[in-house]
Amino acid sequence: MQSYEQSLQQTRKFLLEHDDYLVVSHVQPDGDAVSSTLAVGWLLSCLGKKYTMINEGPIPTRMEYLWHSSDIVNMSAAESLGLYSNVICVDCADFQRVGMTQRYFAEDALIVNIDHHPTNNGYGFVNLIKPDAAATAEILFDLLKTFEVDWNIDIATAIYTGLLTDTGGFRYSNTSSKVMSAVSELLALGVNGPELAETLLEEMTLPQVKVLNRALNTLQLSLEGDIAWVHVTPQDMMDCGAANEDLEGIVNYPRNIRGVEVGILFKVIHDHAVKVSLRSAGKVDVAALAQIFGGGGHTRAAGARIEAALEQVIPQVLKEVRRYL
Numbered sequence: 001m002q003s004y005e006q007s008l009q010q011t012r013k014f015l016l017e018h019d020d021y022l023v024v025s026h027v028q029p030d031g032d033a034v035s036s037t038l039a040v041g042w043l044l045s046c047l048g049k050k051y052t053m054i055n056e057g058p059i060p061t062r063m064e065y066l067w068h069s070s071d072i073v074n075m076s077a078a079e080s081l082g083l084y085s086n087v088i089c090v091d092c093a094d095f096q097r098v099g100m101t102q103r104y105f106a107e108d109a110l111i112v113n114i115d116h117h118p119t120n121n122g123y124g125f126v127n128l129i130k131p132d133a134a135a136t137a138e139i140l141f142d143l144l145k146t147f148e149v150d151w152n153i154d155i156a157t158a159i160y161t162g163l164l165t166d167t168g169g170f171r172y173s174n175t176s177s178k179v180m181s182a183v184s185e186l187l188a189l190g191v192n193g194p195e196l197a198e199t200l201l202e203e204m205t206l207p208q209v210k211v212l213n214r215a216l217n218t219l220q221l222s223l224e225g226d227i228a229w230v231h232v233t234p235q236d237m238m239d240c241g242a243a244n245e246d247l248e249g250i251v252n253y254p255r256n257i258r259g260v261e262v263g264i265l266f267k268v269i270h271d272h273a274v275k276v277s278l279r280s281a282g283k284v285d286v287a288a289l290a291q292i293f294g295g296g297g298h299t300r301a302a303g304a305r306i307e308a309a310l311e312q313v314i315p316q317v318l319k320e321v322r323r324y325l
């Protein structure tokens with residue numbers, strides 16, 4: 001098994017030797033996924049490479065300030081792109097997380113898999129995986145250092161965004177000394193930390209407040225008080241005028257209740273499918289729990305999609321959480 005440094009060099013070699021890349025991140029992209037996509041795009045542009053950035057859906061509006069964010073193709077609103085033989089997947093814990101963008105992968109496509117999820121199974125031709133990295137953006141910080149490119153405020157802001165969002169504003173346990181060292185460098189390049197924190201972590205849209213209110217009205221706790229959960233339905237989303245990005249952070253509310261070990265958000269996709277988001281206080285490895293249902297993630301933050309009605313999904317998930325507790 002090769003070392004992280006060897007993986008960095010292998011990735012560097014691949015990017016230099018190939019061209020015409022498709023850069024993709026996971027469905028319903030968060031701050032790390034969007035910023036990592038753009039960081040790769042920025043690097044490829046510096047190298048004079050051809051590339052297309054794409055996602056199954058739109059990127060969150062609050063991230064439109066990032067360099068060339070409008071260049072990320074929303075495939076649900078775009079014409080066919082043809083097939084790509086060189087694909088770079090960022091922040092995708094497993095291959096299925098690329099969603100429908102895989103229709104643009106050539107059958108013999110060479111995939112560069114850049115990710116920080118412990119549940120990643122190494123599906124790439126080249127795998128640059130660091131499970132103890134705080135974010136995929138941290139890995140890209142290291143990768144960019146292997147190239148002779150001049151950093152500017154655009155790339156610094158993109159990397160900072162990924163680190164800020166995936167560490168919960170530098171509050172989570174993944175906030176290492178290495179993260180803070182990188183942050184120091186990025187701030188020195190002119191990143192406006194307080195402004196980004198306000199935009200990404202504090203500011204809320206009215207639909208976001210409305211759907212949060214709907215979710216909290218469904219709050220339930222286990223008899224022991226160590227599991228708490230909420231749910232949101234398509235009707236709630238419609239009534240509130242909310243988008244998927246407006247659900248960001250809602251799962252933390254049940255998790256933050258004193259005494260709760262696992263907080264859960266059940267998002268009904270349709271009558272026979274539910275997206276489950278899990279957050280742990282530390283006692284339960286929710287990544288392992290999510291894998292039972294075909295999902296994955298991190299020890300304290302994970303998720304899965306379950307093909308069943310909400311009434312069936314809730315008891316199934318609660319049973320497994322109880323077993324882990």
